[in-house]
Amino acid sequence: MDVLIVGAGPTGMMLAHELALAGVSFELVDRLARRSELSKAGGVQSRTQEALDQRGLLEPLLATGNHPVTTAHFAGNLLPLAGERHRLPWRSVPQVVVEEFLEKHLAGQGVQVRRNHELVALDGTTATFADGSVLRSRYVVAADGGRSTVRKLLGADFPGRAGTATSIAADVRLSAEVPMHTTNDGYQAHVFPLGVDPAGRPLKRLALRAPGSVAREVPVTEEEIRTGLRRVFSDRVELLELLYGRRITNASRQAARYRHGDVFLAGDAAHVHLPLGAQGMNTGIQDAVNLGWKLAAAVHGWAPDGLLDTYHAERHPVGAAVLRNTRAQSLLMDWEGTGSPDVAAARSLFEELVQLRAVQYHLDDTLSGMGIRYAMPGSHPLVGLPAPAVAPSLLHSGRGVLLDPARRFDALHLSRVDRVPSGREPMLIRPDGYVAWAGDEAELAPALARWFGEPLA
Ligand SMILES: Cc1cc2nc3c(=O)[nH]c(=O)nc-3n(C[C@H](O)[C@H](O)[C@H](O)COP(=O)(O)OP(=O)(O)OC[C@H]3O[C@@H](n4cnc5c(N)ncnc54)[C@H](O)[C@@H]3O)c2cc1C
Incomplete structure (x- = not known):
């Protein structure tokens, strides 16, 4: 077997698609008995859509339901550019839908995720699983998420900051429209559009912070959300339905190296950050698209010297930029709940700046993925950019x-x-x-x- 992919989240499944297309033999394993139903990232950005379109996957993905064009935000400030700048504007497609689509698509190609397969040890590229079974491969890709077992077994350097505060993230229906970012009485509410439910009713992703920080493992209650909404909005809005709630942290870390010999880190295994704007899922899918053809070239024996190293060289700066912008958003949203007047001043200044078209364009380049430029040799200004207007x-x-x-x-x-x-x-x-x-x-x-x-x- 050529490649072992550990983890069948969006990163691992996209990589599996790329390797299958290139005729590489691989196994895709996951410790879960079935696909996660957790509501995680909420949207697919322009560059990810282009990547899917370039494989013929976008049209069938969008045909899975009602996935409206939506508007990106930076630190809770809407960038009113929907549909204006890119052929494929940001769309609300929940991660569960992306994962279900990719898994079904892989099954259609005869690729089954090997489930109940938890990697517990790695010796070079020989993997041992919890049931004692062993798989040997030429390459291993760790797509096993933020708490990556592979990354830990490698002892890979994962510098950054541990989470300092938790907030509630909940998918809700609310009784009224409210501003995206409101603070009151030490409480904060960030309310982002999250498409519509099957009945066509608007859903929101609510990020709610109360004073103090509750441990991540403590379940979220409806009462907690109702109290938080009351403290922030008084009686202006009520919780109609809680679909899903959990706690998130502002941990921010990135692997120092994405390549460890024949083992590669991709997706959340390589970078974790505050989940704002679905950047984790989108970055992971694009990590996979960058790595897939390079691994295939190596397996087929024609990879030029250094090709596999360009994966780190190209994708590490992209991950670092995501960490930078999520940290900046965390500060502007006062995620730690400091209540500092300096933070309030920076936010108010930022709210003025974000009215400027040039600022909106700059942030949109970042959040849409369309501003990515790989450092590739060549004198033409297009080199390193996504190919423009190509079928x-x-x-x-x-x-x-x-x-x-x-x-x-x-x-x-x-x-x-x-x-x-x-x-x-x-x-x-x-x-x-x-x-x-x-x-x-x-x-x-x-x-x-x-x-x-x-x-x-
Ligand atoms: C609870 C939660 C909420 C989130 N909410 C948001 C959000 O609101 N907005 C947003 O933008 N992003 C959010 N994210 C982040 C986003 O979901 C991730 O960036 C995205 O899932 C990354 O995809 P991935 O494939 O790299 O990793 P994952 O989706 O984490 O997939 C990793 C897979 O590896 C498997 N695995 C782990 N360890 C092993 C092992 N030892 N052996 C075999 N398999 C293993 C896991 O079962 C899992 O299926 C959230 C993440 C989580 C966990």
Whole structure:
């Protein structure tokens, strides 16, 4: 077996999809007997949708239900840009829906998650499970979440900050619309749109902070939420229905290295942060899309030197940027409940700044994933960016694409790169949809060698 994927959350399942597409043999294991039904991340950002679209997965995902276009927020300030800047605007698609969709899609390809399979030991790439069974593989990918067993067994450095405060996160129906961010009497309520329930009624994700910090394990009660709402909003709003409630922390940590020899960390196993804006799920899915084709190249024996190392080089800065923005949001929302007038002043100044179009665009670039630019060699300004205006179907195969409108270039990497006589200008696109070359023809051969190895004889 080539690859063992530990953890069948959104990261592990997306990676499984990528490896299946590339014809790599793998096992996808999870300790749970069945998929988690916890309500977690609430939306799919633009860049993740592009990645899914490039594999033909977006249309069927969106066909699973009513997933309205929604508006991102930064620290509880709406960015009123929905639908305005990106071909695929932010949509409300709950994580449970994404996971169910991916698992069914994998099953349709003959891939079953091996459930009740808890990894308990790892020696190199030999994994031992709680039932005593052993799996050997060339590579292991830890997609086993924020408390990753693999990361702990590796002794991987996971610097950052432990959680300092808990808040309630609850999926609710409320009797009235309320502002996104309200504080009163030491209590805070952040209320974000979360799409609609099956009956078409608007749902909200409520983050509620009371003075003091209750331990994470203590169950959330309806009464606690009613009290909190009363303290913040008086009688302006009532709880109509509590669908789900739990406590979240503001822990913020990132693995120092995403690669440990033949073991890779991805998704929450590599980065944890305050769950704001579904960034954990989206970043994990994109980690998987970045890593999948590189692992496949290594398995198939054509990976150029250093290709696997580019996974850390490209994705660590993306994770670091997510930690930076969630920490900044935590401060502006006074997540620790300090009540500091300095925090209130910073928030009020920020509320002025966020009225500026340029600020909205900048934050939207961050939260949509569309501002990601990988540090890739090449002089053309498009290199390192998601390919613009390219038909997503060109990437369904999971191979690279050389747009060659005038049919000028030799097809020397044909099994790894599809040469397509279309596009406005010649461009080389990696399997994950990022531009690897454009412009100066002298840079094409080095770019092909860098990303797709030696030309075929
Ligand atoms: C309770 C909770 C609430 C959240 N709420 C939000 C939210 O409101 N907004 C938001 O943006 N994000 C939220 N998140 C974060 C978001 O859900 C994660 O970023 C996302 O799930 C990351 O996906 P992942 O696949 O990397 O990890 P996970 O989804 O955590 O999946 C890891 C998988 O690995 C399996 N596993 C773990 N250990 C082992 C082992 N030893 N052997 C085998 N399998 C193992 C687990 O069973 C699990 O299925 C929340 C997370 C949690 C846990």
